[in-house]
Amino acid sequence: CARAEPFHTITPLLESWALSQVAGMTVFLKYENVQPAGSFKIQGIGHFCQEMAKKGCRHLVCSSGGNAGIAAAYAARKLGIPATIVLPEGTSPQVVRRLQGEGAEVQLTGKVWDEASLKAQELAKRDGWVNVPPFDHPLIWEGHASLVRELKAALGTPPGALVLAVGGGGLLAGVSAGLAEVGWQHVPIIAVETQGAHCFNAAIKAGRLVTLPDITSVAKSLGAKTVAARALACTQELEIISEVVEDVQAVSAVQQFLDDERMLVEPACGAALAVIYSGLLERLQAEGRLSPSLASVVVIVCGGNSVDSGGLQALKAQLGQS
Numbered sequence: 001c002a003r004a005e006p007f008h009t010i011t012p013l014l015e016s017w018a019l020s021q022v023a024g025m026t027v028f029l030k031y032e033n034v035q036p037a038g039s040f041k042i043q044g045i046g047h048f049c050q051e052m053a054k055k056g057c058r059h060l061v062c063s064s065g066g067n068a069g070i071a072a073a074y075a076a077r078k079l080g081i082p083a084t085i086v087l088p089e090g091t092s093p094q095v096v097r098r099l100q101g102e103g104a105e106v107q108l109t110g111k112v113w114d115e116a117s118l119k120a121q122e123l124a125k126r127d128g129w130v131n132v133p134p135f136d137h138p139l140i141w142e143g144h145a146s147l148v149r150e151l152k153a154a155l156g157t158p159p160g161a162l163v164l165a166v167g168g169g170g171l172l173a174g175v176s177a178g179l180a181e182v183g184w185q186h187v188p189i190i191a192v193e194t195q196g197a198h199c200f201n202a203a204i205k206a207g208r209l210v211t212l213p214d215i216t217s218v219a220k221s222l223g224a225k226t227v228a229a230r231a232l233a234c235t236q237e238l239e240i241i242s243e244v245v246e247d248v249q250a251v252s253a254v255q256q257f258l259d260d261e262r263m264l265v266e267p268a269c270g271a272a273l274a275v276i277y278s279g280l281l282e283r284l285q286a287e288g289r290l291s292p293s294l295a296s297v298v299v300i301v302c303g304g305n306s307v308d309s310g311g312l313q314a315l316k317a318q319l320g321q322s
């Protein structure tokens, strides 16, 4: 049976002395990397799966870059429902191992998430099976919105800006819903992608949804070729500043964050942290796109399971970093 309380925990919101020094203002970090299932995903995915269980779902299937799949497998185990997770062939062994550890069946197919998604939709045609969308569904956004309620409870007053990473746009859509719910619509969102996984930025520039030819960024967890329509629609309702960082900046931010806060996160999360570490925040202020007198900024540390110390060293070598 479905449980009443949510599967996610209320994560710490901590002021980071190190990042505040770099930014020249107070930087609060929302540690979604310590959620069960290793990323913020469990907020929206957990909510979706609980709702589906209430409707009698008998088998969950999820296509994912990795983290949504782990969140779906975790929720399925908690709900006592079998799960099948479909991932791109290049998925890291540690993610496959973790999924199997959660008791899920793993299917590897296709080069990128979009191809795994087609296979999951095929499987979901079976009787009693439900496809868990990794980012493009109102229930996912409703679940992620609880993150903003937690920010309001912890901060009281609104931060000067919110920084988050964009893959398919589910986190952005959920945070946007949360901001509207708590009356913080005026808080600007800095929505960050890596070059080569920049489907949201491309859609904004084109004024319509755009499908990238391929995902060439190392931040594979941001690897959706087309952003959710809802995410693009949010740009009409809120102040959303879309920025694209290089893989080198995202990976360098992962290393700096590891040294500063002793936590290891994926390059997808490094993209958000790069807003601070690369000086992008100050550039936005200098360009007048952000108020020069921001009191504070919140960075959503989205986490991610597809990283370990060896993988980080390999990425740094691949990108020519010391």
Ligand SMILES: COC[C@H](NCc1c(COP(=O)(O)O)cnc(C)c1O)C(=O)O
Binding pocket: 039, 063, 064, 065, 066, 067, 068, 069, 113, 134, 135, 165, 166, 167, 168, 169, 170, 171, 172, 220, 221, 222, 223, 224, 266, 268, 269, 302, 303, 304, 305
């Ligand atoms: C292809 O992958 C989409 C999705 N990852 C999405 C993701 C994001 C971006 O969230 P989104 O914008 O997709 O809601 C940020 N940070 C991390 C650590 C993520 O894993 C997945 O795991 O299936």
